[in-house]
Amino acid sequence: MTIPHQLSPAQAERNLWQRQRHQRSVWVALASTLGLAVLGWWGLVSSPGWQRVAESFFSWDVAVQAWPRVFEGLLLNLQVLVVTAIAVVIFALLLATVRTLRNPVFFPLRLLARIYVDLFRGIPLIIVLYLVGFGLPGLRLEWLGRMPAEVLGEIALTLTYSAYVAEVFRAGIESIHPSQRLAARSLGLSYGQTLRLVVLPQAVRRVIPPLMNDFVALQKDVGLISVLGAIDAVRGAQIEVARFANFTPYVLAGLMFVLLAVPTLRLTDYIAARLAKREVSATTL
Amino acid sequence: MTEIDWTKPRLRAEGIRKVYDDRQVLGGINLEVYSGQIVALLGSSGSGKSTLLRCLNLTESIDDGRIWLEQDEISKPGLNQDEIRGQIGMVFQQYNLFAHLTILENIALALVHVKKMKRTDAEAVAMHWLERIGLADKARQYPDKLSGGQQQRTAIARAVALNPKLLLLDEVTSALDPELVGEVLELIRDLKATGTTIVMATHEMEFAKAAADWVVFLDGGVIAEEAEAGEFFANPKAKRTQEFLARMK
Numbered sequence: 001m002t003i004p005h006q007l008s009p010a011q012a013e014r015n016l017w018q019r020q021r022h023q024r025s026v027w028v029a030l031a032s033t034l035g036l037a038v039l040g041w042w043g044l045v046s047s048p049g050w051q052r053v054a055e056s057f058f059s060w061d062v063a064v065q066a067w068p069r070v071f072e073g074l075l076l077n078l079q080v081l082v083v084t085a086i087a088v089v090i091f092a093l094l095l096a097t098v099r100t101l102r103n104p105v106f107f108p109l110r111l112l113a114r115i116y117v118d119l120f121r122g123i124p125l126i127i128v129l130y131l132v133g134f135g136l137p138g139l140r141l142e143w144l145g146r147m148p149a150e151v152l153g154e155i156a157l158t159l160t161y162s163a164y165v166a167e168v169f170r171a172g173i174e175s176i177h178p179s180q181r182l183a184a185r186s187l188g189l190s191y192g193q194t195l196r197l198v199v200l201p202q203a204v205r206r207v208i209p210p211l212m213n214d215f216v217a218l219q220k221d222v223g224l225i226s227v228l229g230a231i232d233a234v235r236g237a238q239i240e241v242a243r244f245a246n247f248t249p250y251v252l253a254g255l256m257f258v259l260l261a262v263p264t265l266r267l268t269d270y271i272a273a274r275l276a277k278r279e280v281s282a283t284t285l
Numbered sequence: 286m287t288e289i290d291w292t293k294p295r296l297r298a299e300g301i302r303k304v305y306d307d308r309q310v311l312g313g314i315n316l317e318v319y320s321g322q323i324v325a326l327l328g329s330s331g332s333g334k335s336t337l338l339r340c341l342n343l344t345e346s347i348d349d350g351r352i353w354l355e356q357d358e359i360s361k362p363g364l365n366q367d368e369i370r371g372q373i374g375m376v377f378q379q380y381n382l383f384a385h386l387t388i389l390e391n392i393a394l395a396l397v398h399v400k401k402m403k404r405t406d407a408e409a410v411a412m413h414w415l416e417r418i419g420l421a422d423k424a425r426q427y428p429d430k431l432s433g434g435q436q437q438r439t440a441i442a443r444a445v446a447l448n449p450k451l452l453l454l455d456e457v458t459s460a461l462d463p464e465l466v467g468e469v470l471e472l473i474r475d476l477k478a479t480g481t482t483i484v485m486a487t488h489e490m491e492f493a494k495a496a497a498d499w500v501v502f503l504d505g506g507v508i509a510e511e512a513e514a515g516e517f518f519a520n521p522k523a524k525r526t527q528e529f530l531a532r533m534k
Binding site for chain 2: 186187
């Protein structure tokens with residue numbers, strides 16, 4: 001909706017000047033970007049080994065022949081990603097809740113949760129993968145059966161990521177002002193109801209941006225299940241690399257992971273911006 | 286206006302004592318509140334008004350003394366404190382509305398989860414209260430979209446919707462812009478007219494004079510003076526009371 005208004009000559013002049021300045025900066029930006037791109041391309045192509053690198057990393061023929069197996073592997077990565085993400089949210093919420101219990105009765109549980117979080121944030125993921133992937137089947141438990149490599153990978157990823165995500169949830173829980181709990185308890189809500197109905201919904205909302213960040217990290221790390229022998233995108237690419245004696249399938253797999261990450265990254269930005277906007281207007285607490 | 290029932294107290298507190306570390310916040314408070322009565326707690330900041338209110342609804346543990354709600358002693362160990370708190374309403378200086386819920390949901394929440402009403406019934410009750418406080422058109426709004434006065438009226442409605450035996454008000458107008466105080470006081474007057482029993486900590490001397498039946502003046506965690514409201518303001522006896530009233534003028 002615009003309000004009808006006859007611009008004064010002074011404002012018209014200011015607008016014109018601003019428009020011209022804007023146009024000029026667009027041209028400068030365009031020219032400098034192009035210049036940089038040309039310079040970079042020339043630097044790459046003119047290097048003595050470029051011909052061989054182009055053949056062994058960016059071969060179109062190899063990419064076309066390798067992509068079905070790599071893509072099939074990516075579907076497995078996606079499946080592992082979904083299962084792990086859901087398991088992480090459940091387990092991490094449980095850990096975070098235990099860590100914020102105040103009753104002295106829960107001291108042993110609290111201590112256990114704390115040791116767990118410290119341990120799994122400290123230990124490299126690849127070592128957890130080896131321990132779970134080769135140690136768990138090594139126990140020869142009857143009820144465990146023969147677990148597929150991707151399931152073992154899901155377990156290892158969940159163990160590690162839950163430790164990080166639990167700390168994100170805990171920060172969220174502790175950021176909720178105690179007056180919200182006081183109001184809830186004064187209405188007769190129990191400790192558990194207060195946590196479930198008042199504290200957690202607000203806490204989870206508040207930590208969505210850092211959670212999305214962890215999700216992006218997980219999207220890449222699902223590629224590590226290849227070390228356990230699961231035929232995922234990375235492992236598929238490895239097989240194709242061996243077949244063609246050419247590194248292009250790795251680049252292909254890398255590109256696929258990037259394409260997978262882009263929507264999540266944009267969504268993260270969007271949500272963060274929306275929350276920031278809402279935060280500005282919400283000054284009550 | 287409903288009459289005060291003097292036969293038996295709605296709330297009785299005896300020798301309430303509260304200590305934080307080495308500091309005594311409440312040093313043996315005796316209080317009786319009768320059905321339909323408004324008791325005003327006066328006193329400067331740090332005199333123990335808020336702590337006393339929190340002790341009365343069991344959100345703060347007491348270090349000595351006993352409390353009865355009607356004939357039941359609620360300070361006995363092993364009782365279901367959540368159930369008791371559900372029978373005592375409390376409203377705070379900073380409103381403390383739940384930021385992630387609409388004002389309708391704010392009022393309906395405890396009706397569903399404490400009073401175990403069906404959601405549709407609870408929302409009908411909540412809507413009835415919003416109509417009464419003149420905010421029915423804002424039912425689906427979130428608290429941060431409302432003015433302080435509107436938020437505080439919602440917070441009061443949230444507490445009284447549970448039909449509590451006693452309503453505790455902790456300086457409910459202290460955080461409000463001066464021009465918004467009136468609408469909240471109006472609602473409290475309205476509640477008094479329908480027989481709600483209220484204990485309120487307040488800095489609004491004029492309102493205490495006009496609406497309260499009984500005034501309790503706290504000083505350093507003990508009752509320095511208490512009297513019927515008219516008598517208290519017209520004829521304060523204790524030296525501390527006289528000084529306090531002179532400063533508040």
